[in-house]
Amino acid sequence: MLQQILRDMYIDPELLAELNEEQKHILFYKMREEQVRRWKERDKQAKEEEDALKRTVRPKQNNGKHIQWLLGTDGEVWVWIMGxxxxxxxxxQISEELIAERARQQAQKEAEELWKQKEAEITKKFRDAMAKEKAxxxxxKWKIETEDRKAAKLMEEKIQEELK
Incomplete structure (x- = not known):
């Protein structure tokens, strides 16, 4: 009966009510011991699994990409400090070069944007000038046509007066 209670970690309330105080204390003590034993067992198993994962070489993935860290003499990941x-x-010097390169790229980008802006401005001015020239x-042409009509009308009036 005790083994079943410790295995299930459950005791029926009716059965618990029948036990005296000393038996209850012993039962709870045994249940606590079982909890601690299970916890230590799980902790040990988790450490073993973690160690096994560290030791095993992982198979290549389907895409063929993988990372393999260079290890130092101490077995830890090898580290190199710049400089x-x-x-x-x-x-x-490395950081100054990086900053200078980024500044150069930024200046080039700004120059390209300014170039595009000026080009758009020139194109707009050209279109406006072309539109004004067309107008x-x-x-x-309209003025010439109007003058021609007036001249034709005057000639027509002259011819009609001569005919009269």
Whole structure:
């Protein structure tokens, strides 16, 4: 009966009511011992699984991409600090070069945007000038046609007066 209670970690309330205080204390003590034993067992199993995962080589993925870290003599991931190795540029120089490159790219981008803006402005001015020129030509043609009509009308009136 005790083994079943410890396995299920449950005791029927009616059965619990029949036990005296000393038996209840012993039962709860045993249940707590079982809880601690299970917890330690799960913790040990989790550590073993974690160690097994660290030791096993993972198979390649379907896409063929994988990462393999370079390990140092201590078995940990090898780390290189920029600027500490012989022949390395100092960190300040590397960061200055990066900042200068970013500034150059930003300036180039701004210059391109300014170029596009000026180009659009010139195109607009050209279109406006072309539209004005077309309007001037049309107005000039209209003026010439109007003058021609007036001249034709005057000639017609002269001819009619001569005929009278």
């Amino acid at each position: 500490d190795a012989p022949g390395d540029k100092p960190y300040e 001037r030509i049309v107005a000039e």
